[in-house]
Amino acid sequence: MDAGAFDWTTTDGPIDVLLGEHRTILRVLDEVERESRRVENGAPLRESFWRDLLHFCDEFDSNLHHHKEEQLLFPALERAGLSPGSGPTAVLRDEHLRSQFWRTRIEQAMVARDRARLTATSGSYLDLVRAHVLKENQILFPLARRLLSADELDSLHREFRLYAADQRVHHWLKHPFALEAESI
Numbered sequence: 001m002d003a004g005a006f007d008w009t010t011t012d013g014p015i016d017v018l019l020g021e022h023r024t025i026l027r028v029l030d031e032v033e034r035e036s037r038r039v040e041n042g043a044p045l046r047e048s049f050w051r052d053l054l055h056f057c058d059e060f061d062s063n064l065h066h067h068k069e070e071q072l073l074f075p076a077l078e079r080a081g082l083s084p085g086s087g088p089t090a091v092l093r094d095e096h097l098r099s100q101f102w103r104t105r106i107e108q109a110m111v112a113r114d115r116a117r118l119t120a121t122s123g124s125y126l127d128l129v130r131a132h133v134l135k136e137n138q139i140l141f142p143l144a145r146r147l148l149s150a151d152e153l154d155s156l157h158r159e160f161r162l163y164a165a166d167q168r169v170h171h172w173l174k175h176p177f178a179l180e181a182e183s184i
């Protein structure tokens with residue numbers, strides 16, 4: 001699949017963009033689960049796979065996806081009435097931080113070539129991120145469709161496009177995980 005087929009800017013709206021990114025994330029998590037099982041079953045530790053995962057976490061998850069949510073969607077929802085300190089966006093921001101924590105633990109285990117710690121930390125990372133994605137898909141995104149007006153959704157979509165045009169974000173498109181992802 002060439003990078004052109006992976007053009008999220010052609011989707012219907014900003015929530016569809018984020019749903020598409022979640023599908024990509026879930027597919028990567030499935031790969032991580034498979035690789036983790038291989039390690040558990042004694043297969044050689046493929047450092048390139050784990051380096052790719054860390055790269056994906058940094059470039060796609062944090063720089064692209066979390067940025068759109070934390071800097072653009074969540075503030076729009078808070079302007080529409082959600083409490084920044086105690087509402088769902090506060091919980092989800094905290095989960096983003098926790099996913100960073102597990103990402104760092106995976107890196108430490110990989111560098112130490114500690115197979116047991118690598119599979120255990122990967123398991124914690126998978127559990128957290130899968131539950132987090134489900135929560136956003138089932139609670140936050142329907143809430144966003146209800147709370148934000150058509151104009152607000154349009155302006156969010158424009159901001160997403162502007163951000164996606166950033167050169168840093170194009171970097172991950174060459175990533176092997178990205179090649180597996182469906183077009184959205």
Ligand SMILES: [Fe+2]
Nearest residue numbers: 065069133136
């Ligand atoms: Fe998300």
